[in-house]
Amino acid sequence: MGIRLPFMALQAKQIFKSTSTQQQSNVPKGHIAVYVGELQKKRFVVPISYLNHPTFLDLLSSVEEEFGYNHPMGGLTIPCKEDAFINLTSQLRAV
Template identity: 60%
Template sequence: MAIRQMMRRSLSSERRSAHVPKGHLAVYIGENEKRRFVIPLSYLNHSSFQELLSQAEEEFGFHHPMGGLTIPCREDLFNEVVSSLSR
């Protein structure tokens, strides 16, 4: 299954941004401009994804300015991590 099928990037519309399927989590990725991705909850258990969560904790603690989990990494790095998890 392709990474685009595993992960649905939301557009900015209000209707789509509010919908997160059961068993998934919305995260905001980026160093400057943030993009919203919807990922399976199972990714949270993988060590490579937990490294990204540690980065988020260091930078934001429990305050996430986007209103959801914000991970301060490059989008291409995030895509690499997610791609490796979907294999």
């Protein structure tokens, strides 16, 4: 019996396969790295379980529509304000 991830989560998983070995070693098992910010990007490590949350999936969907998933940093880049991302992940942590 396997775990089924939403389509967006599968796309994100493919993106993270392309990250360097050094970056991957800095990410604990069960987590992913994302780069957040409009101009200056800051790296955040978040639990993979966030990829199953509808609010986080909405954010990923809007990012894909506007910017796509091909980013030079090798990871998922979310071009939103850091404060908005921190607020969203704080709400997810509380659930």
